[in-house]
Amino acid sequence: MSKNKTWLLPVLFGVGASLSLVLGYQLETTDHVDLGNTRMLMLFAGLTVLISFLVHLSWQRLLLKAGRELNSISAESTYKNITKIRTKKGYTRSEFFRVWMLIALCNFVVLLGVYPGFFVYDAQTEVIEVLSRSFNTHHPLLHVLLLGGSVAFFHKFTGSYNLGIFAYIFIQMLVMTWIFTYFISFLKKHGAGKRIRTASALFFGGFPTIVMYTLCSCKDGFFSAFLILTVILMMEWEELSGRGEKKKKAGQIIICAVLMMLFRHNGFYAYIVFAVIVLIVSKLLKIKDRFHGATFLIAPVIIYFCINLVIGHVVGASGGEHQEMLTVPIQQLARVYYYDSDSFTQEEKDILHRYLSEEGLSHYTPRISDILKMYFDNRAYEEDKKAFLKLWITKGIQNPMSYLNGWFLTSYGYWYPGAVINVYQGNTVFTFTYTDSSYFGYEVELPGERHSFIPIIDSFYRKLSIEKFQQNIPVVSLLFSPAAYFWLCFYLLLTWFVVRKEKNIYPWILVMLVWLTVLLGPTYLVRYTIYLWYSAPILVYTVLLRKHTSVEDL
Numbered sequence: 418m419s420k421n422k423t424w425l426l427p428v429l430f431g432v433g434a435s436l437s438l439v440l441g442y443q444l445e446t447t448d449h450v451d452l453g454n455t456r457m458l459m460l461f462a463g464l465t466v467l468i469s470f471l472v473h474l475s476w477q478r479l480l481l482k483a484g485r486e487l488n489s490i491s492a493e494s495t496y497k498n499i500t501k502i503r504t505k506k507g508y509t510r511s512e513f514f515r516v517w518m519l520i521a522l523c524n525f526v527v528l529l530g531v532y533p534g535f536f537v538y539d540a541q542t543e544v545i546e547v548l549s550r551s552f553n554t555h556h557p558l559l560h561v562l563l564l565g566g567s568v569a570f571f572h573k574f575t576g577s578y579n580l581g582i583f584a585y586i587f588i589q590m591l592v593m594t595w596i597f598t599y600f601i602s603f604l605k606k607h608g609a610g611k612r613i614r615t616a617s618a619l620f621f622g623g624f625p626t627i628v629m630y631t632l633c634s635c636k637d638g639f640f641s642a643f644l645i646l647t648v649i650l651m652m653e654w655e656e657l658s659g660r661g662e663k664k665k666k667a668g669q670i671i672i673c674a675v676l677m678m679l680f681r682h683n684g685f686y687a688y689i690v691f692a693v694i695v696l697i698v699s700k701l702l703k704i705k706d707r708f709h710g711a712t713f714l715i716a717p718v719i720i721y722f723c724i725n726l727v728i729g730h731v732v733g734a735s736g737g738e739h740q741e742m743l744t745v746p747i748q749q750l751a752r753v754y755y756y757d758s759d760s761f762t763q764e765e766k767d768i769l770h771r772y773l774s775e776e777g778l779s780h781y782t783p784r785i786s787d788i789l790k791m792y793f794d795n796r797a798y799e800e801d802k803k804a805f806l807k808l809w810i811t812k813g814i815q816n817p818m819s820y821l822n823g824w825f826l827t828s829y830g831y832w833y834p835g836a837v838i839n840v841y842q843g844n845t846v847f848t849f850t851y852t853d854s855s856y857f858g859y860e861v862e863l864p865g866e867r868h869s870f871i872p873i874i875d876s877f878y879r880k881l882s883i884e885k886f887q888q889n890i891p892v893v894s895l896l897f898s899p900a901a902y903f904w905l906c907f908y909l910l911l912t913w914f915v916v917r918k919e920k921n922i923y924p925w926i927l928v929m930l931v932w933l934t935v936l937l938g939p940t941y942l943v944r945y946t947i948y949l950w951y952s953a954p955i956l957v958y959t960v961l962l963r964k965h966t967s968v969e970d971l
Contacts, residue, residue, distance in 0.1 A: 441833020530874025
């Protein structure tokens, strides 16, 4: 590898990481970025040099380590070692079951402490859709039917809403912990020792952030688990040689990819872009044996469309909501109007008020657009999209920094590790008012009600969720930061590309594409990036700890 190429990626990584630190600090402390701040520019330059050097040094050392590992074995033993590693097996059925039950038991203890589970993040809305038989496509219909149907079913036969909530979350816990066990089995298949597997099992079974979403009724846990499982299955598909084996694995990928998309709309958008990228690159590089690859890339999109159409038709779901796609433009226009309404001509005000009322615009808050979106007039937008988009572009040209700040303030928590997640500050929900932190929803929305069997666990998770607590502790706070996990995963993927050069890295592009979609969302919350926690043990082992067994491209 040439020196220019060796330095290019570390410098690009250093620039990106330094920008995130400098701009993120400004947003966290002053609610806006100041590109002319000399002190910040100097800090940016210094951090870029430092981070670029550290990344370059780490890659050089990893390359030397790889060289030593490969030089310690002859060409013949290398071949034998490769064969041995490729034929390693994961857990046996009994081993798998024991690990699965161990992880599930860790979660079940917490579930008793927070009984009936974390019933939050639009949970009540989804249940009401089922109870009232009035559906819309705002929330994924599969999740609405599963969650609302469980609650309604158990209430009908037992008179208890709590039992329905518990049953849904319990089943979700079993499915998700099974998937976590599959991840660990995948690590074993690739040479992970007992210590690494034990640490991974404890992480998946006991780390609070992961447990929160394993026991939460929101769609993000299932979505994230199926997302990473899809990636792992694609990696396994690349390692197979037999056509029959690949066909079977492709079928598994299709099922997981469809489920992933059915649980979050942004998963569908990311998967389409991912499929197009992989198919185009495969064609340009003239990669052979792509029949099943094309199948598991194209088929999930078609199946997803069909299932969604059928479910929507059967339940009579209404559509026509555009505010989710227009979150960033709505927030940007509202910011300009909130701070400088005089810059709008009367004609521009009239146009804006067609879509957002004066009352709605008064509810502008820098870090979340949820309340503002409620006032958006979808009918007016459908009648005249051109006027809205023209106004958005016009005001953006006139106020570029306001637009930049408006967007960054709803997304910087995903790329600035020092961000304190408190986007709901001042909001009163069913059982409390957010004050110091909104790291996690924690509560049980109506018609459920919390009845803890282990109060100390309930108190612990409440503290983690709505008090600063862990977000105030240096270093420890990084373990709970979505931005820290993003930069860790991004660094590891670049390291994989530079040091290992293995072709089965490409499925992780899907994860990065999903991450890009959240930058256009209404705010920054852990729930939208919990898949980064699931990715961390897999990437740390695969990139940093797994021994090299191939001399390809080194």
